[in-house]
Amino acid sequence: MQDREKAFIKTLAQSKSTFGIGDDGVLLGDFVVANDAFFEGVHFKREWGSLESLIQKSFLVNLSDIYAMNAIPKYTLLTLCIPKDFKEARELARVFSRVAEKFGVKIVGGDTIVGEKLQIALTILGEKQKKILFRKKIQKGDFLAYLSPRSPLNLAPKQAFGKNLRALKYALRFNQISKNSRFECPLVYPKMIFAFNDIAKAGMDISDGIFVELGRLGQINKVDFELLKPKGEWFYSPEEYQMLYALGAKNLKKAQNLAKKFRHHLVIFARAKRGKYQSLKKNWHC
Numbered sequence: 001m002q003d004r005e006k007a008f009i010k011t012l013a014q015s016k017s018t019f020g021i022g023d024d025g026v027l028l029g030d031f032v033v034a035n036d037a038f039f040e041g042v043h044f045k046r047e048w049g050s051l052e053s054l055i056q057k058s059f060l061v062n063l064s065d066i067y068a069m070n071a072i073p074k075y076t077l078l079t080l081c082i083p084k085d086f087k088e089a090r091e092l093a094r095v096f097s098r099v100a101e102k103f104g105v106k107i108v109g110g111d112t113i114v115g116e117k118l119q120i121a122l123t124i125l126g127e128k129q130k131k132i133l134f135r136k137k138i139q140k141g142d143f144l145a146y147l148s149p150r151s152p153l154n155l156a157p158k159q160a161f162g163k164n165l166r167a168l169k170y171a172l173r174f175n176q177i178s179k180n181s182r183f184e185c186p187l188v189y190p191k192m193i194f195a196f197n198d199i200a201k202a203g204m205d206i207s208d209g210i211f212v213e214l215g216r217l218g219q220i221n222k223v224d225f226e227l228l229k230p231k232g233e234w235f236y237s238p239e240e241y242q243m244l245y246a247l248g249a250k251n252l253k254k255a256q257n258l259a260k261k262f263r264h265h266l267v268i269f270a271r272a273k274r275g276k277y278q279s280l281k282k283n284w285h286c
Contacts, residue, residue, distance in 0.1 A: 022220060023135050024065035024204055025126070031074075032126040034065035040083075040117040047175045051092065053185050056099050058120040060188055063103060064205040064241040067190055070133045070197040071126030073103060078110035081119035133197045135204050138221040138246040142201060144270040145245050145255065146210070147192070151263035155180055159187050161242055161267070162234030165209075186241040192262040193243055199254055202246040209238045214270070214277055217246070224275030228268060246272070 013021045020026030025034030038058035040046060046054070059076075066073045078096065082089060100107050105124065148161035158181045167183035170176065177184045197203065202221070206213055214225055247255050252268070259266035 024068040025071070027069070027128060027132055030128055032066055032069045032071035032128055032132070033123065034062055034069075034126070035121065035123040036062045036065065038120040038122075040119060045171070045175060046118060048171055048177050049184055051088075052095050052099070054118075055095050055120070056102075057185055058122060059099050059103055059105070060186055060241060061207070061239075062122045062124045063105075064186075064188055064207070066124050066126035067188065067193045068133065068203055068205040068243060069126070069128075070131055070194060071128050073105050073124055073126045075108045075125040076100065076105050076110075077123040078107050079119075079121040079123075080110065080112045081115040081117065082112065083116060083118050084114055086118070129194075131198065133200060133203045135202055135217055135220050137202045138217060138223055138272050139201075140223060140272050140274055142246045142248055142272045143252060143268050144214075144217075144225065144272070145247060145266050145268045146206065146240075147196075147242050147259060147264045148267060149187070149263060150265045154187065154263055158182065161240055162232070162237045164239050165233050165237040168238060182241075183239060186239070188241060189262060192258075192264065195258055195262070196243060196245060196255065199247070199251045199258070200245040201248055204244050206240040206242050206244050207238070209236050209240075210244065210269070211235050213244055217244075218277030221272070222276075223272045224277045225270040226273050227270050234267075234269075 009021075012018055020028075025032040036058075038044065038054075038061055044054060044057075048054070049057075062076070063073055080096075082092065086092070096107065146161055149156040149159050158178060160182070163181070164183045167177055167181055170178075171183065202217070204213060204217070218224060245255070247268075256266050
């Protein structure tokens with residue numbers, strides 16, 4: 001995140017004009033509401049994938065926020081900038097329709113303009129369930145973990161956690177990304193997420209890399225973290241859209257059994273401790 005972006009968010013959050021900033025979404029009545037932008041030249045290049053895969057990823061970026069707070073996606077507002085050089089507007093509409101249907105989401109409005117680049121912003125409304133999972137409630141001694149697929153049925157070799165940093169560098173250099181890779185289109189498993197949400201103390205989706213997310217969790221919960229495994233690509237890998245969970249010691253065995261049930265590894269990588277966590281590295285899209 002650029003310094004000016006951080007300064008803007010911090011200043012806005014300190015004003016009296018905001019409510020609920022600091023989680024993946026905000027709880028408003030019976031709905032969790034989340035918004036994310038997916039802009040050409042900032043988050044992706046059009047050469048990186050098919051129109052279908054790009055639009056699907058724009059949905060998943062937002063859906064992961066809704067799932068992270070244990071809500072069921074229902075509706076979306078779509079704001080779309082159609083590039084001047086794009087001649088297949090009808091096909092674009094058909095793709096958005098197909099992807100929305102695939103994820104069980106109804107497009108209920110928004111705005112469209114014509115501009116220089118493909119820019120997508122979705123505001124998704126998810127129906128809340130009995131438990132809402134927030135980023136707060138982490139205490140000293142809690143364990144932090146993420147999930148990574150381990151079965152060929154889950155495309156484990158290409159969808160394994162921690163490979164996106166390498167995929168991003170390759171894409172920036174050669175304008176190509178590997179088909180079915182997590183960077184092209186992350187596979188998200190709502191049933192698994194909801195099962196883990198029930199036993200987790202806190203959680204969030206991993207969009208900017210674990211090193212960034214630890215900074216956010218540390219600030220909200222006023223704790224530091226002891227890493228239990230050496231830093232590597234897994235620590236800096238962006239756009240994973242897997243869940244980062246805080247688990248109490250008594251639920252670790254249950255979490256490991258759940259991971260096996262859904263053909264995933266539960267990777268326990270840190271433990272909360274007293275102190276203040278500091279992250280010095282910036283995320284990739286500047």
